[in-house]
Amino acid sequence: MTYSVNDLKTVGECDELLRTFNKRRGDLLARQARLQYMETRLQGTAAEVETEIRMVLAELAFLDTILATLPEGPTKADYLNDRNRQQTKLYQLERKRTTTGSFALLDKQRELVSVEGDLSQTDQLIADLTARRAELVGGAS
Numbered sequence: 001m002t003y004s005v006n007d008l009k010t011v012g013e014c015d016e017l018l019r020t021f022n023k024r025r026g027d028l029l030a031r032q033a034r035l036q037y038m039e040t041r042l043q044g045t046a047a048e049v050e051t052e053i054r055m056v057l058a059e060l061a062f063l064d065t066i067l068a069t070l071p072e073g074p075t076k077a078d079y080l081n082d083r084n085r086q087q088t089k090l091y092q093l094e095r096k097r098t099t100t101g102s103f104a105l106l107d108k109q110r111e112l113v114s115v116e117g118d119l120s121q122t123d124q125l126i127a128d129l130t131a132r133r134a135e136l137v138g139g140a141s
Contacts, residue, residue: 003124011136017129022126031115032112042105046104049093053090056089056093057090063083
C-alpha cells in the first residue's frame with residue numbers, strides 16, 4: 001500500500017508519526033512473540049489431545065462391540081459404566097480441544113498471520129515516513 005506521506009510538510013510531523021508508529025511496532029513485536037510462544041505450546045498440546053481423543057474413540061468402539069454381545073447382568077452393567085466414563089472423557093477432551101487443541105492452535109496461527117501482516121505494513125509506513133523526513137531535512141539545508 002502506498003501511504004500519503006508526501007502530505008507531511010514538517011520534520012516535526014514526521015517525528016511525531018515516527019514515535020507513534022515505532023511504539024505501535026514495539027507493541028506488535030511483543031504480541032507476535034506472545035503468539036509464537038502460545039503457538040509452540042499449543043502444537044504439542046494439540047497433538048496430545050488428538051491422540052487421546054483417538055484412543056477414547058477406539059475404547060468406545062471396543063466397549064460397544066462387547067456390550068452388543070453381553071446378556072443383561074452385572075458384567076454388562078460394569079461395561080456400561082466404563083462406556084459412560086469414556087463418553088465423559090471424550091466430552092472433556094472435545095472441550096479441551098477448543099481451548100488447547102487443534103482449534104485453539106488454528107486460531108492462534110490466524111492471529112499470528114494477522115499480526116505479522118500489521119507488522120509488515122507498519123514497517124513499510126515507518127520506512128516511508130523516514131524517507132519523507134530525510135527529504136524534508138535535505139530540502140531545509
